[in-house]
Amino acid sequence: MTVKLLIERGLFETISALISNDRIVYYDLSPHHDKSQVGEIHFARVSQFSDNMDAAFVELAAQKPALLLARNCPDPDSASQNTTIRHKITEGQRLLVQVIKDAKDDKAMEVSALPTIDGHLLSYKPLSQGVQFPKGKIAAEIRSQLQALLDPIGGRFLIRSRAGTESIDAIYREGQSCPLYTPDAPAEEDSVEL
Secondary structure, three states, X not given: OOEEEEXXXXXXXXXXXXXXXXXXXXXXXXXXXXXXXXXXXXXXXXXXXXXXXXXXXXXXXXXXXXXXXHHHOOOOOOOOOOOOHHHOOOOOOEEEEEEEEOOEOOXXXXXXXXXXXXXXXXXXXXXXXXXXXXXXXXXXXXXXXXXXXXXXXXXXXXXXXXXXXXXXXXXXXXXXOOOXXXXXXXXXXXXXXX
């Protein structure tokens, strides 16, 4: 299996293509102006709370503070309902966050502390657990094999419909390549590019 990443930076845009076995599996055209940050993952520090919005502002490296709403923050006590953000996180705490809305005019960028990493065959949620399959696309025997292979990796895997035509080995390899995230691990860098 050969995998190539081709990047061409032009005057006005950057073109990226991921090629696997002579087949394009990902293609991106990014203009150099007004580049969206949606999907980027960063380590952030909680700087202050906004009780009237039930939200917190978090600092990202060299950027204006971003908004983290309570609904986009994991609850450490899953049995509780309607927990405010102050019960979920503390000031000064470092979190892994993903940009879900770009800053616009005077509104801050919005982030989520429930990141999702999208792959070709599956999506990975490091702060959840389990394996979720598309309805009717994957046979029960293959589901049980994938469940046994992916559960020990940790996190939650959402198998995409297109994985129904791929081998168990290909899906497992992509699952193994997902970065493991430990909330208590010290951050070595301010941002992580994936």
